[in-house]
Amino acid sequence: MPYVPHTPDDITRMLDVIGAQSIDDLFDEIPAALKTTTLNGVPPALSEMEIARLLTERAASDGRSLNFIGAGAYEHHIPAPVWAIATRGEFYSAYTPYQAEASQGTLQLIYEYQSMMCALTGMEVSNASLYDGASALAEACLMAVRANRASNARRILLPRAVNPTYCQVARAITCNQNIEFAVVDFDRREGRMPLAALQAYRGQDFTALVVQQPNFFGNLEEVDQLTDWAHANNLLVIAVVNPISLALLKPPGEWGGLLAGKRGADIVCGEGQPLGVPLASGGPYFGFMTTRMQHVRQMPGRIVGRTEDTEGRPGFSLTLQAREQHIRRSKATSNICTNQGLLVTAATIYMALLGAAGLKCVATASVQRTAELVRALMQVKGVAAAFDAPRFHETVLRLDRPVAPVLAALAERGILGGLDLGASYPELGNALLVCATETKLDVDIDAYARALAGVMQASRDARGAA
Amino acid sequence: MGELHLREPLIIELSKRGRRAVSQFPPSSSAPEPLGIPAHLCRGAPPALPEVSELQVVRHYTRLSQLNFSIDTHFYPLGSCTMKYNPKACNTYAMLPEFLSRHPLAPEPQGFLACMYELQEMLKDITGMQGVSLTPMAGAQGEFAGVAMIRAYHRARNDAARREILVPQAAHGTNPATAAMCGCNVKEIPCDRNGDIDIEALKAAVGADTAAIMLTNPSTLGVFEHRITEVAGIVHEAGGLLYYDGANLNAILGKVRPGDMGFDVIHMNLHKTFSTPHGGGGPGSGAVGVGPRLLPFLPIPVVGKEEGRFRWLRERDLPQSIGRLSGFMGNAGVNLRAYIYMRMLGRAGMVRVAEFATLNANYLMKRLTQAGYEAAYPTRRASHEFIITLKQEARRYQVTAMDVAKRLLDFGIHAPTTYFPLLVPECLLIEPTETETKEELDHFCDAMTAIRREMEQEPEKLRSAPHTMPVRRLDDVRAVKQLDLAWKPAA
Numbered sequence: 001m002p003y004v005p006h007t008p009d010d011i012t013r014m015l016d017v018i019g020a021q022s023i024d025d026l027f028d029e030i031p032a033a034l035k036t037t038t039l040n041g042v043p044p045a046l047s048e049m050e051i052a053r054l055l056t057e058r059a060a061s062d063g064r065s066l067n068f069i070g071a072g073a074y075e076h077h078i079p080a081p082v083w084a085i086a087t088r089g090e091f092y093s094a095y096t097p098y099q100a101e102a103s104q105g106t107l108q109l110i111y112e113y114q115s116m117m118c119a120l121t122g123m124e125v126s127n128a129s130l131y132d133g134a135s136a137l138a139e140a141c142l143m144a145v146r147a148n149r150a151s152n153a154r155r156i157l158l159p160r161a162v163n164p165t166y167c168q169v170a171r172a173i174t175c176n177q178n179i180e181f182a183v184v185d186f187d188r189r190e191g192r193m194p195l196a197a198l199q200a201y202r203g204q205d206f207t208a209l210v211v212q213q214p215n216f217f218g219n220l221e222e223v224d225q226l227t228d229w230a231h232a233n234n235l236l237v238i239a240v241v242n243p244i245s246l247a248l249l250k251p252p253g254e255w256g257g258l259l260a261g262k263r264g265a266d267i268v269c270g271e272g273q274p275l276g277v278p279l280a281s282g283g284p285y286f287g288f289m290t291t292r293m294q295h296v297r298q299m300p301g302r303i304v305g306r307t308e309d310t311e312g313r314p315g316f317s318l319t320l321q322a323r324e325q326h327i328r329r330s331k332a333t334s335n336i337c338t339n340q341g342l343l344v345t346a347a348t349i350y351m352a353l354l355g356a357a358g359l360k361c362v363a364t365a366s367v368q369r370t371a372e373l374v375r376a377l378m379q380v381k382g383v384a385a386a387f388d389a390p391r392f393h394e395t396v397l398r399l400d401r402p403v404a405p406v407l408a409a410l411a412e413r414g415i416l417g418g419l420d421l422g423a424s425y426p427e428l429g430n431a432l433l434v435c436a437t438e439t440k441l442d443v444d445i446d447a448y449a450r451a452l453a454g455v456m457q458a459s460r461d462a463r464g465a466a
Numbered sequence: 467m468g469e470l471h472l473r474e475p476l477i478i479e480l481s482k483r484g485r486r487a488v489s490q491f492p493p494s495s496s497a498p499e500p501l502g503i504p505a506h507l508c509r510g511a512p513p514a515l516p517e518v519s520e521l522q523v524v525r526h527y528t529r530l531s532q533l534n535f536s537i538d539t540h541f542y543p544l545g546s547c548t549m550k551y552n553p554k555a556c557n558t559y560a561m562l563p564e565f566l567s568r569h570p571l572a573p574e575p576q577g578f579l580a581c582m583y584e585l586q587e588m589l590k591d592i593t594g595m596q597g598v599s600l601t602p603m604a605g606a607q608g609e610f611a612g613v614a615m616i617r618a619y620h621r622a623r624n625d626a627a628r629r630e631i632l633v634p635q636a637a638h639g640t641n642p643a644t645a646a647m648c649g650c651n652v653k654e655i656p657c658d659r660n661g662d663i664d665i666e667a668l669k670a671a672v673g674a675d676t677a678a679i680m681l682t683n684p685s686t687l688g689v690f691e692h693r694i695t696e697v698a699g700i701v702h703e704a705g706g707l708l709y710y711d712g713a714n715l716n717a718i719l720g721k722v723r724p725g726d727m728g729f730d731v732i733h734m735n736l737h738k739t740f741s742t743p744h745g746g747g748g749p750g751s752g753a754v755g756v757g758p759r760l761l762p763f764l765p766i767p768v769v770g771k772e773e774g775r776f777r778w779l780r781e782r783d784l785p786q787s788i789g790r791l792s793g794f795m796g797n798a799g800v801n802l803r804a805y806i807y808m809r810m811l812g813r814a815g816m817v818r819v820a821e822f823a824t825l826n827a828n829y830l831m832k833r834l835t836q837a838g839y840e841a842a843y844p845t846r847r848a849s850h851e852f853i854i855t856l857k858q859e860a861r862r863y864q865v866t867a868m869d870v871a872k873r874l875l876d877f878g879i880h881a882p883t884t885y886f887p888l889l890v891p892e893c894l895l896i897e898p899t900e901t902e903t904k905e906e907l908d909h910f911c912d913a914m915t916a917i918r919r920e921m922e923q924e925p926e927k928l929r930s931a932p933h934t935m936p937v938r939r940l941d942d943v944r945a946v947k948q949l950d951l952a953w954k955p956a957a
Contacts, residue, residue: 002815003551003901004822010904014829017836026824027721029690029847034722041591045812048555055806058577059564069569072793079490081524083561089538090531093552095880096747101935102540102875105533106746112477115953119513125951128747131603134793142647165793172765172789173610176617176649220507248501250509271793281578282570282794283603284749296949302747307945310930313473315937319945325606325643326886330652335643338604338737342745345527352477352523353487356512364501365492371499390503408573416572438492 002045066444067416068373070394070435071216072133072163073282074274076244076362077439079353082276086346096302096341100317106341107316110304113348120246120351121239121268122253123290127301129339133240133271134166136287137210138173139300139334140238140269143291144208145179146333147266147298150234153205154179159193161186161215162240164424182206188427191217191387191396195225202233211265212240213249217433218370218394219387220249227256227265239265243288244274244366245392247359267291276350277343286340286347297323300334365438366393369445373436376449382456386431394435396421396428401459403432409455415448473936474529477516478953487520514955533936534746535880541906543830545851545883545895546638546686548716548738550823555810556742556803565802570794578802579776583769585805586753592816593712593732594725595755599764601796605713608733608752609644609680614788615731615756615763616678616707617648622762622786628705632671632679634663636686636887638713650677657889661687661843663697672704680709683727684717684849686887687842688827688895698728707731707759715739716899717824717850720817730757739819740804751800762786767795822900823850826907830898833911838918842890851897853890854882860892863921865928867892870917872939873931877913 006014011023020026027035046054067075086092090105097103097110114126130136141156158167158181171181182201187194192215209230213221223239230237239252257263273285291299297320305319325332354362370393377383382400399406403420410417418434425431436445518526535542542549568575586598602608613631620628631645635654642652653671656664668679679701683691691697698708710724710732716739724732736742737750744750756764766787767778778795781787811819827848834854835841842853856867871881871894883895898907920927932938 001818001822002811003553004815004818005901005903006822006825011825014825014904018825018828018832020828023821023825026821026828026847029692030718030722031692031695034695034726036594036720036723036726039591039720039813039816042588042808042813042816045815046809048810051555051806051810052559054809055559055562055581058580059562061577062564062568062575064564064567065572067567067569067572069571071571073570075567075569077490077492079487079520081520081527085524085527085531087557087561088528088531090534090536091746092557092743093537093549094534094746095542095544095547095549095744097534099535099871099875099881100940101872101932101937102535102880103533103746104936105530108474108476108533109527109530109746111951112953114951115476115478116513116515118952119515122513125949131607131749131797132793135603135607135791163793165790168790169792172614172791173647176614177647178649220503222507224506246509247513248503248509250507251513254510278566279569280566281568281575281798282796283792284797284799285793286749293949296951303951305945306950307941307948309938309940311938313937315940317940317942317945319942319949319951324639326639328643329639330642330646332639332643332646335606335610335640335647336604337606337640338735338744338750339748340603340745341747342743342749345746349523349527352516352518352526353490353520354515355486355517356515357486357517358491359515360512361491365494367501367503368499371502375499390507392503411573416569419571 065416071419082349116351121290122251124293125296126290129344130287132285132287134169136269137166138170140267144236147295148207148236151207155206157209159184162212163216190389191219208236210238214392217396218391219389223255231262236266239268241270248363275347286343369436369440380453397432399430413451481516485517542880543898545897550899551901552743556806560802581805593755594723597761598755599768600753600801601765602752603797604750605735605752606640611754611765612731613648615760618763628677630675641680661689676706678707682711682714688852689846694727719820721820736804741807742800742803749797751797826898837915854894856892863925869928873928875932876934
């Protein structure tokens with residue numbers, strides 16, 4: 001019996017102790033009319049050898065491609081120790097560390113994680129993770145409504161250049177709490193939000209401004225100006241950031257402060273996947289969130305604190321639990337219970353291995369590879385840059401023909417050429433979002449450029465022939 | 467009982483300026499491009515991250531792991547959490563390189579989607595539902611999806627005023643928290659002394675405001691709600707829907723289906739019933755199943771099959787969907803682990819899960835009552851879990867459920883769930899799961915017997931437990947009063 005260790009003798013002895021004739025007797029409180037007779041939709045059991053064969057075949061049929069898609073999930077090298085340690089049974093098969101004395105390993109690791117995320121984002125406190133970047137933005141919006149005492153509105157300024165899926169998720173999660181979003185457009189030439197676009201909202205009551213850095217197009221926003229504008233108008237700033245980029249870019253905790261006298265974003269969130277988590281068809285990843293100490297009681301999710309035991313030795317435990325659903329029930333800051341602990345384990349090991357210098361090398365190499373990619377692709381006839389703002393490791397190209405058939409032809413050659421922005425941003429025309437990280441070498445970039453040239457030429461030839 | 471571990475310093479305390487794990491650094495480019503990032507957008511001082519060698523990292527985190535209890539190392543009878551064995555195969559084959567390297571926005575991978583589609587089909591069959599979405603990333607998000615669908619259903623029928631969610635007194639805290647996130651109010655329904663819902667109270671509570679009732683069955687009290695059909699009738703008659711919290715699905719797998727009990731929506735904790743790892747707090751997966759009323763509202767994406775090809779169903783396929791709850795498609799890798807587990811168990815194995823989880827729980831309950839402990843519902847069958855109440859011991863020996871829980875750690879056993887459900891005083895909620903041997907259960911009973919003797923003879927030993935863990939009991943009051951949530955460099 002798979003994973004059931006009972007021998008016939010065990011069963012007899014156990015039923016004897018219980019005083020039951022059969023295992024079936026133990027279900028005699030379930031009304032007979034409700035009992036299930038068959039499970040036709042579940043096939044018979046497979047042995048480990050058979051499941052290995054099935055899964056290996058299915059994985060092989062999916063194959064591997066040369067990937068230039070980013071759009072919120074980024075391919076970085078994952079050091080071998082990361083998952084070798086994260087999948088140790090002591091981390092992998094442990095529960096939430098409610099019994100602190102038997103969970104010091106997980107608790108200390110989360111404390112170290114919180115410390116690293118605070119250092120990276122320039123903030124004072126971090127939670128122990130949320131589900132992913134998109135849902136973290138939704139939670140940040142709800143938190144901002146609770147935290148901004150200067151505003152009575154439940155309205156958030158949401159730039160159009162924020163990841164469109166994040167916006168969809170934020171709406172889906174907050175819609176039953178009457179949160180409204182006003183969309184702020186981007187500048188067509190620069191691909192980022194100009195200060196002028198915000199001026200239209202001046203004098204109206206809004207809770208918060210979302211600023212994504214780099215934005216969905218890979219462009220760098222003028223975060224100092226935007227932060228100062230928000231603070232001058234009593235809005236909180238919700239920063240959505242890529243953690244790898246923070247080795248290179250100004251941390252949200254230092255944004256602004258040029259005029260307003262108040263420095264830094266108020267809530268920082270984002271997708272933790274770039275920190276040692278594989279792409280894996282979209283999950284599990286993890287969302288992170290950091291904030292100012294003054295807002296800690298409004299933060300959702302678990303938090304670990306350092307304290308002392310009865311003998312004065314340092315130790316770690318879950319703290320500020322009065323914010324959480326198991327204590328506060330309907331008054332909790334969120335319904336979140338299970339989070340993404342194992343991914344935080346991986347990310348902590350990743351950050352420890354790379355350190356500030358390593359993360360900066362990864363970030364720098366990614367920016368450089370993307371610059372090389374852009375240069376190579378721009379030499380292909382019919383390809384132009386869409387924007388002229390400074391960027392991180394992702395950018396939008398404009399093609400002289402529809403993007404979808406080009407991407408399909410590239411995919412046949414084993415190349416994932418980027419994301420077609422047509423559905424999300426029809427105003428950009430034939431726009432293609434491309435990304436290169438440190439994992440893309442000269443040979444990969446050459447391969448993409450050659451394949452794209454071939455595909456574009458073939459498309460022109462076909463049209464010419466028709 | 468092991469020796470005390472030495473304290474492991476923080477990783478940052480191992481740091482030494484200039485030390486690097488250089489083999490993890492990317493190679494430098496042959497002709498590096500200028501970055502083109504203006505100085506005012508760049509970081510000044512580097513973040514305070516550790517500077518350590520690869521071996522230091524490996525040793526530090528391996529040592530930290532050894533400070534944990536886990537299923538792989540200890541019996542973990544944590545009620546309501548289903549801490550069963552997480553088969554290694556599920557991890558190994560979910561981590562095949564092709565699965566791990568697949569970008570979520572890559573063209574639809576047929577091999578992976580075949581697994582997800584078959585998982586949806588198996589979950590539909592097991593729960594008696596008509597549609598499943600694998601998108602929710604944990605139980606609480608599954609609950610959110612369920613209640614959001616219920617609201618969308620009432621709204622679509624021009625009945626949006628229904629905003630009251632009924633929950634039994636003993637409900638898990640996520641139920642009321644979820645209701646609040648969905649803009650609903652919560653009304654608690656009391657239980658009778660056998661642990662069943664008070665039917666008269668329910669009748670009095672339902673009405674034109676009733677959006678739904680959220681239930682687990684077996685309940686959080688560890689007993690099967692016999693009059694579930696009557697409960698379903700009362701709520702449906704009043705125009706409300708039935709929500710099944712799948713936290714306790716392990717107890718009824720292949721025995722009775724929520725759909726057949728009259729439920730309209732269920733979330734499943736794949737990290738409980740289908741054995742994906744708890745990971746020290748997550749990730750989970752909170753797949754939702756729905757009956758015909760809620761089918762149009764499922765969260766997207768869902769895997770569809772057309773002419774032998776699998777594809778993600780999106781906005782245009784499900785225009786009434788409550789929308790997207792994750793950046794891509796939920797915790798895909800967790801779902802893959804659950805798929806592998808279910809295929810390895812197969813049809814007969816599913817039924818055995820419920821049978822042997824229930825056998826183990828009833829055996830343990832009987833043995834503990836023989837050892838002098840009081841079951842909270844002695845006339846009832848245990849489901850896959852049961853409650854012991856220590857209210858008499860608390861009075862007689864001035865020891866608490868927490869003291870017993872902490873003392874169990876010294877016997878190498880993870881504590882059961884304590885003080886949940888709140889309505890049973892000084893309770894331990896015990897769930898052994900089907901993957902434990904009789905010998906392990908007997909060891910637990912021996913430990914509980916020894917602890918009972920200690921209660922009578924040396925209760926201080928319990929009050930000051932644990933004695934063999936890396937730390938003694940922690941000062942939670944100090945933790946809140948002197949918040950220390952992140953390491954800071956010495957000023």
